[in-house]
Amino acid sequence: MSTDNAPQFIPKRITPTPEQVAIQTAQKKVVLIDANAGAAKTTTLALRLAEALHRGRAPERMLALVFTEAARVALRQRLLEVGVPLGVVKRLTVDTFDAFAAKVLLQLENMQVAAMRSDEELRPIAWEALEVVSEKYAHRYPLEINTTNGAIAEFLKLQLRTKARLDFQNPDFESNSLDDNLELLGMSRTHYLWLREYEGLRGADTGDIQFRAPFDATYDLVRMLDGDEPLRQQLPAFQIIVADELHDLNEASFRLLTMLIRRGNAFFCGAGDKDQVIYTWSGADHRFLRQRFEQEFPTLQRLPLTASYRYGPQLAQAVGVLKNKASVSALTRATHIELLEYDHAQPQACSAQLIAALEHAHAGTTAILLRDRDQAIRVETALFQSGIAYGLVDMNSYLLSLEVLMLRGMVAIARKDLHAIKSGPRRGEILEALVAFAEIPFTRAELQQAKADVANYPDLLEGFLTNQLAKSQNQDKAALTLAAVDYLRALPPDALAGDALQHIFGLMQLEQTARRIYVDPAQARVVARSLHGFIAVCSEAGVALGGFAGWLGEMEEAVTVSTGKAKLVIACIDQIKGLEYNHVILPYLAVDEFPRSKTDPLEEENRFYVAATRARDRLTLLTPEDPAYRSRYIAALQLKQKIIASKS
Numbered sequence: 047m048s049t050d051n052a053p054q055f056i057p058k059r060i061t062p063t064p065e066q067v068a069i070q071t072a073q074k075k076v077v078l079i080d081a082n083a084g085a086a087k088t089t090t091l092a093l094r095l096a097e098a099l100h101r102g103r104a105p106e107r108m109l110a111l112v113f114t115e116a117a118r119v120a121l122r123q124r125l126l127e128v129g130v131p132l133g134v135v136k137r138l139t140v141d142t143f144d145a146f147a148a149k150v151l152l153q154l155e156n157m158q159v160a161a162m163r164s165d166e167e168l169r170p171i172a173w174e175a176l177e178v179v180s181e182k183y184a185h186r187y188p189l190e191i192n193t194t195n196g197a198i199a200e201f202l203k204l205q206l207r208t209k210a211r212l213d214f215q216n217p218d219f220e221s222n223s224l225d226d227n228l229e230l231l232g233m234s235r236t237h238y239l240w241l242r243e244y245e246g247l248r249g250a251d252t253g254d255i256q257f258r259a260p261f262d263a264t265y266d267l268v269r270m271l272d273g274d275e276p277l278r279q280q281l282p283a284f285q286i287i288v289a290d291e292l293h294d295l296n297e298a299s300f301r302l303l304t305m306l307i308r309r310g311n312a313f314f315c316g317a318g319d320k321d322q323v324i325y326t327w328s329g330a331d332h333r334f335l336r337q338r339f340e341q342e343f344p345t346l347q348r349l350p351l352t353a354s355y356r357y358g359p360q361l362a363q364a365v366g367v368l369k370n371k372a373s374v375s376a377l378t379r380a381t382h383i384e385l386l387e388y389d390h391a392q393p394q395a396c397s398a399q400l401i402a403a404l405e406h407a408h409a410g411t412t413a414i415l416l417r418d419r420d421q422a423i424r425v426e427t428a429l430f431q432s433g434i435a436y437g438l439v440d441m442n443s444y445l446l447s448l449e450v451l452m453l454r455g456m457v458a459i460a461r462k463d464l465h466a467i468k469s470g471p472r473r474g475e476i477l478e479a480l481v482a483f484a485e486i487p488f489t490r491a492e493l494q495q496a497k498a499d500v501a502n503y504p505d506l507l508e509g510f511l512t513n514q515l516a517k518s519q520n521q522d523k524a525a526l527t528l529a530a531v532d533y534l535r536a537l538p539p540d541a542l543a544g545d546a547l548q549h550i551f552g553l554m555q556l557e558q559t560a561r562r563i564y565v566d567p568a569q570a571r572v573v574a575r576s577l578h579g580f581i582a583v584c585s586e587a588g589v590a591l592g593g594f595a596g597w598l599g600e601m602e603e604a605v606t607v608s609t610g611k612a613k614l615v616i617a618c619i620d621q622i623k624g625l626e627y628n629h630v631i632l633p634y635l636a637v638d639e640f641p642r643s644k645t646d647p648l649e650e651e652n653r654f655y656v657a658a659t660r661a662r663d664r665l666t667l668l669t670p671e672d673p674a675y676r677s678r679y680i681a682a683l684q685l686k687q688k689i690i691a692s693k694s
């Protein structure tokens with residue numbers, strides 16, 4: 047950057063504070079910002095890029111790295127807001143670490159590697175690796191061979207964390223005894239051997255990579271570059287690098303970042319907030335922000351952003367109390383906090399209060415932020431019943447969740463009315479859901495063919511399912527599914543759908559099925575909650591089997607608002623880091639809803655902090671009136687009595 051320290055870029059819409067200007071024009075090579083939510087970190091990174099652009103740097107020589115898609119969207123949004131033209135924003139590289147690493151690998155390796163995104167896709171490979179472990183080592187060591195989904199989920203998390211932390215790259219690793227290494231890694235012998243075999247199957251030992259799961263691109267790239275100076279010279283050389291959400295840094299991303307900074311001798315500016323760490327399972331650790339940068343770049347400069355520009359003093363104080371830290375607002379306007387209570391014993395009471403809260407809605411955007419997707423069922427239903435349009439951020443409507451599509455498919459088969467679902471691709475998705483829940487072991491190619499067939503010829507569905515089930519190796523499961531179809535078929539059209547679905551929930555043992563098909567037990571619990579919620583909504587609506595498909599079809603048509611344009615959105619908290627809305631509504635702040643059981647308490651509290659700090663003008667908290675059922679975060683905010691009284 048130029049030695050002239052006056053800012054040359056004057057943004058639109060805002061007047062930068064002296065703190066922001068200091069960062070925008072900082073002369074130090076490495077600048078770090080550790081600041082609260084809403085303190086303008088992303089905006090200031092955008093100002094820094096804009097300043098460099100204004101001083102004639104080419105957009106192609108600039109790189110912006112983040113950890114999540116939402117953070118990527120937020121940074122692009124802030125760039126546009128401060129006045130960088132869209133054409134220029136498009137020429138900048140704004141990527142997640144992993145997507146960026148995958149692009150670099152594509153250049154270096156010159157070949158596409160299969161991407162595996164879900165635990166369900168990785169499960170067969172984990173099984174295979176464990177089988178090899180058993181064959182090779184069972185006669186030498188006592189091993190714990192456990193192939194349940196819980197064990198696989200734990201293994202998949204462990205492998206991700208071990209790789210993200212680059213634990214295998216410890217200098218002593220090769221010379222150490224196995225026992226020493228186990229102690230170093232803090233894992234059992236079985237997990238260690240399992241991980242080695244799994245990485246062997248992935249091709250990580252030979253470099254002939256067979257597939258990449260989330261985060262593997264970063265890991266593979268860093269291993270490839272570590273200790274290979276000539277190869278590092280092939281990294282793109284950026285002059286200006288910024289990185290947002292630095293609290294999500296882990297060892298592998300940190301090393302990639304430092305290599306990139308060194309490669310281009312770049313100016314670097316990064317920002318984060320230690321209280322927004324919600325990905326510890328991926329090795330995220332705020333110590334990178336706090337200590338590691340200093341060790342790596344001793345002359346770095348830390349610059350402050352002291353106050354929130356998103357929310358007013360009242361909310362700043364409440365979240366400061368929650369997180370036990372200094373938290374102030376620079377705004378004179380208030381962010382109104384309202385606490386609305388509902389009767390915990392009434393299933394519809396929370397969503398009814400939510401609709402009431404929307405009646406006071408004012409101009410601007412509103413987000414209903416959920417702890418997890420099962421909470422969408424009642425929210426979406428209430429919005430639909432009230433004729434309120436909404437969009438969804440990075441999630442599907444609950445009507446399109448696998449478990450609800452499966453129930454729709456079961457009813458369609460029994461009533462022979464799949465053709466009533468007009469969209470061909472949707473019919474294909476229903477078939478896929480049935481295949482998953484009936485546990486039919488299809489290959490990917492077989493599934494694609496079957497989906498295409500049923501999309502074009504809906505009447506094939508019934509014959510298809512019965513044929514497949516007749517051939518199934520798991521005859522017990524097949525018999526249960528067929529019994530459920532028979533049961534539904536025998537019911538008259540005016541039978542209540544809720545009662546019928548409740549019965550087949552038991553017949554098909556859907557809760558146990560969810561635990562078998564979802565690798566992550568937390569996911570299986572969400573699916574079970576979702577099924578219970580959907581069946582309850584069907585019961586309350588009093589819908590009959592004959593009208594079931596039409597009822598859902600109508601609702602599906604209503605979810606047509608494209609999310610980009612929607613003024614009211616529903617999103618899960620994990621998907622909206624970095625974003626903000628005029629009005630934020632947090633429903634279901636109840637015991638076991640938020641925090642959820644079996645979660646890390648600190649991470650869960652951080653999640654609540656992220657959610658509450660998305661609000662600009664108004665934050666609505668929906669909580670049971672009986673204090674015994676309230677989420678503990680309500681008390682932790684130490685709201686003033688007059689806010690609580692505002693429910694009237």
Ligand SMILES: Nc1ncnc2c1ncn2[C@@H]1O[C@H](COP(=O)(O)OP(=O)(O)OP(=O)(O)O)[C@@H](O)[C@H]1O
Pocket residue numbers: 060061062063066082083084085086087088089090124127319354355356623624625626659
């Ligand atoms: N100088 C300013 N004057 C007024 N508003 C500002 C100023 N700088 C930033 N803002 C506004 O403050 C809000 C929060 O900014 P931003 O999203 O950059 O914060 P953040 O620290 O990145 O938040 P988070 O930690 O939640 O990602 C935005 O609406 C932004 O437009």
